[in-house]
Amino acid sequence: MSLVKFKSKLKTLKSRLGKLLFAMGSAPMGVALLLWLPLWFVLDNFLVAGMVAIFVSFLLAMSVSLYRLNTEKREEGEQDADVTTREHGNE
Numbered sequence: 001m002s003l004v005k006f007k008s009k010l011k012t013l014k015s016r017l018g019k020l021l022f023a024m025g026s027a028p029m030g031v032a033l034l035l036w037l038p039l040w041f042v043l044d045n046f047l048v049a050g051m052v053a054i055f056v057s058f059l060l061a062m063s064v065s066l067y068r069l070n071t072e073k074r075e076e077g078e079q080d081a082d083v084t085t086r087e088h089g090n091e
Helices: 003-025 028-043 046-090
Strands: none
Touching: 003 028, 003 046, 028 046
């Protein structure tokens, strides 16, 4: 496999993982329910598994929300910078 093909496959994998994380971040209770059962068997405690699942799912949701906010701010800053450079260029 050539390096170019590997890079393109890596980009598609990154894109798919990003979409999956955004989808998981928008439904934290669904993620908690999915995590709860395996954690129950691993930790061998129903209540602790539930608390850990809820904590991890809301931590994931918080991280996704912060990432979205930061990218929106960055995009707005770039748009503002483009506007100011155009204004100064016309003077």
